[in-house]
Amino acid sequence: MSIILRNISKTFGDFHALKNINIEFQSGELTALLGPSGSGKTTLLRIVAGLEEADRNANADILFDSQTVTSSPVNRRQVGFVFQHYALFRHMTVFENIAFGLRVKPRDQRPSKQDIKDKVNELLRLVQMETMAGRYPSQLSGGQRQRIALARALAIEPKVLLLDEPFGALDAQVRAELRRWLRKLHDTLHVTSIFVTHDQEEALEVADRIVVMNRGAIEQIGSPNEVFHCPATEFVMQFLGDVNVFHGRIESDSAIFNEVVPLTEGRENTARLLVRPHDLTIQSTPGAGPALPAKVYRVLTAGPIVKVELIDRHNRLIQVHLSHDSYNHTMVKLHEEVYLVPRESRVYANNDAWTGAYVI
Amino acid sequence: MSIILRNISKTFGDFHALKNINIEFQSGELTALLGPSGSGKTTLLRIVAGLEEADRNANADILFDSQTVTSSPVNRRQVGFVFQHYALFRHMTVFENIAFGLRVKPRDQRPSKQDIKDKVNELLRLVQMETMAGRYPSQLSGGQRQRIALARALAIEPKVLLLDEPFGALDAQVRAELRRWLRKLHDTLHVTSIFVTHDQEEALEVADRIVVMNRGAIEQIGSPNEVFHCPATEFVMQFLGDVNVFHGRIESDSAIFNEVVPLTEGRENTARLLVRPHDLTIQSTPGAGPALPAKVYRVLTAGPIVKVELIDRHNRLIQVHLSHDSYNHTMVKLHEEVYLVPRESRVYANNDAWTGAYVI
Amino acid sequence: MFINILRSTDKRPGLNPPLIVNMAITVIALGFLFMFVIMPLIIVLKEAFSAGLSLWWASITEKDALSALRLTLLVAAIAVPVNLVFGLAASWALAKFRFKGKSLIITLIDLPFAVSPVVSGLIYVLLFGLHGWLGPWLGEHDIQIIFAVPGIVLATVFVTFPFIARELIPLMSEQGTDEEQAALSLGASGWQTFRRVTLPNIKWGLMYGIILCNARAMGEFGAVSVVSGHIRGETNTLPLQVEVLYNEYNFVAAFAVASLLAGLALVTLVLKSIVEWKTKHG
């Protein structure tokens, strides 16, 4: 089922939570909604589900498979919704929670008791909670509740799956497993899914498309590669993954970054140099191109990559990520003076990308 | 303040949520509790705070600075607690929520109105919610609620800070910032902090020490480097970061991994080869040592590292993580036949680490 | 079990008041109930049985008493369900939605309580009485409303009108709409959502509402007295029967019948136990 949102806005009192959103979700696509806390992700998802009404507006419209659903209620939209705060039924056991959607189906579509049981047990197995069918939500840990919320939404095999941070409280293991399963479900059933996440890695890994939101507006829509490698705005660049930001100023035709610029100065004639930590190489000599002298401050070797924190002459903190291999090659030592060479970087001046020259 | 737990167990009905926990938290240390969902992290934290009573047992004891606190109530323990589900006061504004702990101090220790105001505003700035002081919790997004819960616990400048997934609903940016701030708070105030997380990267990066829990028991306690590089058990190895697991069997004195072993076979005479995705190198020729032939199935280039998914002859999925650099070097092509060489790996047979020979 | 006496029902440490405070609460609560409920109950029972068990039994099995009991049960059996339906509808509309004029509607729902019982009966006389608005028309068609069962039912419905709605409204608004939204998103119809999600969450409040409504429906005297006509064996409810007996200087029988009504409090016990049992066992 394809979903189209046209001119959707939402205000709470005089707070604009969504500002004129236009977006299309292809049938069978898995889309990630990515954005900082409070950017309107939940609100958008709730509007799609029909749990919240968008501001009334002549042009506003929501289409499911080209049919407008603006006035059709939640329970007719056939959406599975995983709530950010779970919204489990307190008075029902885990089993009853998951079975609920099946049990309320119209009699002629309702599966038999045994089928319901089998289905629920299958889902319980999926979320690794077979032994807890008889528990009440209050007797579950946070992650367990989240898994039940997920299983409950999946039970009804909806055409559209809306997931509000469905894995937020889960550890990497279970998360990876459920993620894979979600991907597979997708590829076999061709449901249209939208999931909210605050974890850009997850978005990049799982989604077909990523929608980056900020302050109630959409900053960029694109494939994971697009948003990561060609961020449309400075915000997207900063939001997707760690970034070292150097503040500089525009002087004549160059962006100058070799001194500290107070942040308070406003955006006029200022420039920002953005370099991802893994795009910096550490060298013991400056070399030919632009290089930033810095001092090694802290090295974290635990984890799949080595994180090196350095401090430049202006006392700015700089992060560099290396593979264990290259780390072993370069032999960085604490407090050593080194040179950082950006392999790739972006410069933004005023509000646009800067294509001119720059000096570090 | 140092915290010692001795022989702490907790049962709910006949479910053992904690099994004889013994642990010591050094004064001024930042400890991460890491473990899968339902492993007892919240329960343990609640027992430390005094929100839950451990099973009565002659040997069970909780000491704060060598003083037993088993019978002292929560509000005397001077712990700041961030609840996994926030537990914000619904009838109070954001401001009042944060100010609560200050306003209930005994009159002689209570800060002045102005001091309270300043303090709360400072905390609001920290969690980037200056503009929302007058809102009620029901008017906040998930991440915003979490930040308020954090600010509220910090307001009372406790001696012990217990945080139950304090950043679970936040995006990487805010998270990194708060994490840094937490680290700094730590280093300046020397509070003893324990924080629960399901994000092993976060644990590895922030914590001084990591406690890995599983099914109510402690699997390993150690520095980030220790638990990552020298996992005490197979579980720890598997839990900390992605791992490729190959199932094999013991034959005479070797562990054999070159065929598929059904998982159902039980643990006797079986062996597992564990290799981290970044510890595998991709080569176009087998080379001298053990090498695993596999076919490239999917490549994800979005993100700071390149994730390559391969399938071996037995149709097992294998993950390899490369830096963009090495990826560009090796020039992996989709559906190409390649050889995987483990740089580092661990073999577990039966229930122990295996030090003998093995064949891939 | 007995080790737990005076301990808090929730065993979480730290939050619960010390034993001494629990003791004080218990003493105050029991003292208050003792002065205002238990002692009056004892008085009623003492008087009821003052002439022996057999006279008590004779009093409540007397012909008029039995017919009064039947009428009382009938009236309650109509008034309680009718107000139950209203209570559920009203609390749904008033607790789960926000709209203008809500406080006014709630106030109007409260109103029947503030009306003196006699007046509650009187208004139906003013409507349906011989000189009332509808009286002449009813007379022509030989329809008897007041001084007959319909009038008694109406008066009872009026005086017990607010109970269930008012019990449920604060409880329902307290619980918000999260779970209802979840149910709807799972495809449940409005009615299914209400029955399977909302109702179980308010079951205690609902039960108290029904119990209170029922108790009052059976115990109501003033309003019913005005519209009953006091015809023996026909339009006397139990409370009216009590009055009749009392005014006939038949003190013991009056209290015997009253004790029957007091016994209805036991219904609470039974009902609550049933609900609790059901909650536990599926």
Add this chain to the structure above:
Amino acid sequence: MSFRFKESSVLPGFGLSLGYTLLYLGLIVLLPLSALVVKSSELGFGGFFKTILDPRVLASFKLTFGASLVAAAVNVVFGTIVAWFLVRINFPGKRVIDAIVDLPFALPTAVSGIALAMLYSPNGKLGIFLQSIGIKVAFTQLGITVALIFIGLPFVIRTVQPALEEMDRELEEAASSLGASRTQTLTKVILPLLMPPIITGFTLAFARAVGEYGSVIFIAGNMPMKTEIASLLIITKLEQYDYAGATAIAVAMLLVSLALILLINLFQSWSGKHLIR
């Protein structure tokens, strides 16, 4: 912002439930009560005010509303304590005590009045004791208050009880972990959250007390200007076949109650706005 009668909501059934509520309310409450108003209007403006401004009527209003407020307030304090006891404390035989709470509704009001008068009269079980410490209850305004406490007693208990049962204990834990003492937790967290049911209980107990007749007259003494309640004056008028006068007093009482209850309800909805999620 434009005027909207109702804020949007996804829950169904608003029209139906509100429509039914209003219809039923209109038929059962408003229509009959309008008969009351119409009847009282027979007196004309002057007659109406002459009736209700009679010193005896005014004295009875003062007494009725005053005693009702006091009784409702007493019920708030003790009812909350009883509810706490019933929910939070283990006690053998608690179920029976729980059941007895409904007694004031089950007993016909006259029986309650007689029983209370027996209990609190100078030769009654409690009366003797109270007399000995110099408190006279029966046939005084105190006696009226006692009867009104009795008949309104279940309200606060039964509204607070389910709310307390459903209360999220994590909030108490949060308060406690922030250093609040038990008293502070109680006054700053628990009570504010219990406020809506408490206020509801108060309103209902108060309303009920204002209208009460049967149980009061046995213990009131019914002395004009001193212990004569408004409902008694209504009966008095009726005994003289003065329907218009009776309804005039009833209407005046109703209007005062309406105003007071509306005030309370407005306050409650204003202070509880944000509680609805």
Add this chain to the structure above:
Amino acid sequence: ANAAGTDEILNVSYDPTRELYRDYNVLFAKYWEKETGRKVNIRQSHGGSGKQARAVIDGLKADVVTLALAYDIDEISAKSKLLQPNWQQNLPQNSSPYTSTIVFLVRKGNPKAIKDWNDLIKPGVEVITPNPKTSGGARWNHLAAWGYVLNRELGDLKKINDSDKAEEVRVAEKKAKEFIAELYKHVPVLDSGARGATTTFAQRGIGDVLLAWENEAFLSVNQLGADKFDIVVPPISILAEPPVAIIDTVVDKRGTRKITEAYLKHLYSPEAQKLAARHFYRPVHPENADPADIARFSKSKLFTIDEVFGGWQKAQKAHFSDGGIFDQIYQPGYN
């Protein structure tokens, strides 16, 4: 009347007549069956006299009313025209087949030595009487006391209707009002009904003397213990005449005139008179009653409403309506 050969009538009565009419209904049913061969089912309604009258006014379909005061039946006639204003002439003795009077119930041995009305206002005497505005019985008490003073002052009650003695009567009435006011000062509790007053006096132990109907006084002594109370009959008191009447429009509509006429007329029959005496009512034909029952009624001078007050309507208006004597003595500032 229905086809099955059973007649049905509704008798709307007041409170303490239940026993009397239960027995009388049996008596009449036998009589009626003997006379006509038809069975009769008599439905009974009991309640406060005024309340019962109001119910009939508002549509309670009573065939006959047997109430405590003629005033109440007058009101039925006046307010709803269900019967003729001169209904009281339809049956002998002002339509009252039995009468009663107001007596004093005192504690055993009469410790305060209360013999006459004047003793009621002796210092330290507490009198229990209900509120005349809500209780029919209390009105009798009030009027009896009033009549006592007039009789004492005037010597002869006939002077009341003598226009020459108007001034003398006015002075006497002023005295009566003072007496009444003083009397109510001795009343610590004004119950709303006769039964409540009895309870206050008997059970609560409040007061030294209870003003009550004679038949109710006998009943209370019987029920509450002959060892606790004595009945004192004052030398002069009021003749209480509880009247009976047919509700014309109802019986005409239902076709029960014949049986209701027989029902009321039979109250004057010897066997019914005997029954009334047994239930502590003074029969209008004492000769037909059991002498043992008659012996319980002590002789005293009884005056009627008509003699002293010129009928119930006037009495009600002067004494009990809003602004009447009763209200005046309770006005703030009155002493």
